[in-house]
Amino acid sequence: MSGARYNQFCALARAAEIVGERWTLLIIRELLLAPRRFGDLRERLGDISPALLTDRLNALMEAGVVQRVVLPAPFNAQVYELTGTGRAIQPAIRELIRWGGRFLFPMRTGETFEPDWVLLALEAIASRTAVRQCRIGLRIPYPDGTTGFIIEGGPAGTSIAKGESSGIAAIEARFDVLLQILGRHLPLDDAVASGAAKIEGSVHTLRKLPSLFELATAKR
Structure with a gap:
């Protein structure tokens, strides 16, 4: 070649x-x-x-x-x-995303973002061992609207797919805010109080969100 x-x-x-x-x-x-x-x-x-x-x-x-x-x-x-x-190459990409997350913050001025990059990012840090059973909606805003995802936890671990979150506990937040919540650097209650996140439905269910991912252990 x-x-x-x-x-x-x-x-x-x-x-x-x-x-x-x-x-x-x-x-x-x-x-x-x-x-x-x-x-x-x-x-x-x-x-x-x-x-x-x-x-x-x-x-x-x-x-x-x-x-x-x-x-x-x-x-x-x-x-x-x-x-x-x-x-x-997808498993290698997954591990590169996990490794690259150590260097993601602080955000740089002028950086662009595509909402469906969320799928690859969350799939890379999703738990692959049993987690608590739950179904949570996620909405990521971007300039033209929001993109919806469904996060499901259960015996097989955590899965993420595109989808609308009507009728279930849901959170709406910028992706950088969501990552801080998943990494336990920003408590959900603080994110809501500051207006950085909006929630609907069961707060008890939404507090399970960080436990569905392995971001908290991916530190420098």
Whole structure:
């Protein structure tokens, strides 16, 4: 494949050759969420140039990590998606998200945010062992509205999916505020009192939220 070569017989070096270039991991992040058109990738990645995005996508296709497909009618759109080999990187992405969380705060001026990045972030820190049975709604605001998620705890651990939270205990907060609540750096009651979070339904249920995640132990 084209690009950096490390001339080392090492699996980590091979992986770095494929995903170590600037923007490549963020392209994979987007494709883990859904297949994307070229224009969608450019819009969501922000500062990447068309030429550089084309170069990165071509390198990933050459490596067998990404493929280009045409959606059937009525869409008739050409999109990029991960191959089976590409999707196999998801556990490594999960661990990178967990590790990167140590350096997430303080927020930097001008940083952008896409609400569906919440899925990857919360999935990375979700408990994979038994937790208390509960179902909690989450609403993350962004400039054009809010995006809803359903968080469920039970014997198999914690799961997160997109969905509306009508009829169940729910919390609405910016994602940075939510992470502080999950990490037990900001008590739920304080977040509500300050106006940083809004809640509805059972407060008792909502106080279980930090116990559904493993963020509290992910410290420097």
